Amino acid sequence: MNKGEYEKQRFYTCSCFITDNIFLEDYKIHVRHVTEHQFRTDYQKVLKSRGCLTDEQFDEVLKKIAQEVERRLCLDVKSAERTAAIRQVYQPLHPHVYHLQESYLAPDFQQMVGYCQSADASKEGLLGLLQREAAPRVYRFKVFTRSFCRELVEELDHFERSPVPKGRPNTMNNYGMLLNELGFDEGLVTPLRERYLHPITSLLYPDCGGCCLDSHKAFVVKYDMREDLDLSYHYDNAEVTLNISLGKDFTGGNLYFGDMKHVPLGDTECSEVEHRVSEGLLHRGQHMHGALPISSGQRWSLIIWMRASRERNRLCPMCNQTPTLLPGSGFADGFTDDAGAKEGDVNAMLASRCMLV
Ligand SMILES: O=C(O)CCC(=O)C(=O)O
Numbered sequence: 001m002n003k004g005e006y007e008k009q010r011f012y013t014c015s016c017f018i019t020d021n022i023f024l025e026d027y028k029i030h031v032r033h034v035t036e037h038q039f040r041t042d043y044q045k046v047l048k049s050r051g052c053l054t055d056e057q058f059d060e061v062l063k064k065i066a067q068e069v070e071r072r073l074c075l076d077v078k079s080a081e082r083t084a085a086i087r088q089v090y091q092p093l094h095p096h097v098y099h100l101q102e103s104y105l106a107p108d109f110q111q112m113v114g115y116c117q118s119a120d121a122s123k124e125g126l127l128g129l130l131q132r133e134a135a136p137r138v139y140r141f142k143v144f145t146r147s148f149c150r151e152l153v154e155e156l157d158h159f160e161r162s163p164v165p166k167g168r169p170n171t172m173n174n175y176g177m178l179l180n181e182l183g184f185d186e187g188l189v190t191p192l193r194e195r196y197l198h199p200i201t202s203l204l205y206p207d208c209g210g211c212c213l214d215s216h217k218a219f220v221v222k223y224d225m226r227e228d229l230d231l232s233y234h235y236d237n238a239e240v241t242l243n244i245s246l247g248k249d250f251t252g253g254n255l256y257f258g259d260m261k262h263v264p265l266g267d268t269e270c271s272e273v274e275h276r277v278s279e280g281l282l283h284r285g286q287h288m289h290g291a292l293p294i295s296s297g298q299r300w301s302l303i304i305w306m307r308a309s310r311e312r313n314r315l316c317p318m319c320n321q322t323p324t325l326l327p328g329s330g331f332a333d334g335f336t337d338d339a340g341a342k343e344g345d346v347n348a349m350l351a352s353r354c355m356l357v
């Protein structure tokens with residue numbers, strides 16, 4: 001997609017964003033909340049088995065859900081406010097890391113992409129260039145040079161220490177940052193996805209949107225002995241995910257992969273996969289995974305959730321239904337308004353709710 005087309009393309013979020021996949025940290029469970037009655041019917045028993053025993057604890061859960069729904073309803077407004085504040089006052093430490101240059105990329109990675117772009121490229125040929133699968137259909141390869149990883153972490157650390165407001169990546173990561181708010185999309189992440197990652201994912205994952213990626217959500221996750229240590233088992237809101245280990249020094253923190261999300265847990269065998277600084281792990285977004293606790297140091301990873309509207313317009317990967325579209329800003333959640341998609345009618349509700357907080 002060229003720049004002109006990108007500017008014209010509007011992206012949307014599925015309305016399930018307001019009701020589904022709400023993560024309850026205390027009970028390590030994702031829940032759906034449409035009404036209190038439905039929620040009690042669906043979750044009271046399982047929550048009890050996880051230690052939610054008293055009425056007070058259950059009320060606390062309902063309060064957390066209400067807060068999370070409120071946060072989601074106001075996400076775009078708050079994000080625009082943060083983006084504006086960052087633009088106004090934040091002074092980057094390394095302004096050059098915002099603009100992709102070939103010299104940031106590992107030579108092996110450039111060669112691999114060169115192969116994928118050649119006329120006779122094939123999946124078999126590409127697999128011959130890659131290391132053995134780290135887990136089923138999980139591929140490991142160097143992406144950035146070590147020096148670029150170091151500079152990027154220095155830049156993000158500098159941002160973290162600055163007084164500007166920060167948007168956290170998702171409900172499961174309390175630390176880290178959203179790269180679009182910092183201005184990384186246009187110069188770094190979009191060109192990386194379009195020019196370098198798309199040729200690879202087209203060959204490796206044509207069956208799950210890898211050949212028609214058209215947007216992404218990019219963020220950095222950060223684990224520290226005094227902050228988040230690990231990440232619960234989950235699937236991503238993505239067709240294909242790239243997870244690049246940026247550093248710093250850490251031990252532990254391995255990823256573990258199970259099976260695709262529709263496979264029952266009882267039939268799943270997990271494989272552990274080590275993070276290696278400057279290397280990326282590429283996997284299908286719907287491939288269940290989590291991160292083990294770090295045991296020392298600080299671990300930073302750049303996560304790119306890549307989306308294919310053609311794939312997700314048919315079936316939202318988060319609710320498994322035909323998406324009901326809510327207008328969003330920027331890439332939103334990567335849905336587009338193709339014929340056949342249901343139209344949402346909650347715009348007015350979104351606007352009025354956001355004014356309350
Ligand atoms: O901690 C990691 O490396 C994995 C992060 C992840 O899976 C995610 O943010 O979706």
Ligand SMILES: [Fe+2]
Nearest residue numbers: 234235236289
């Ligand atoms: Fe993930």
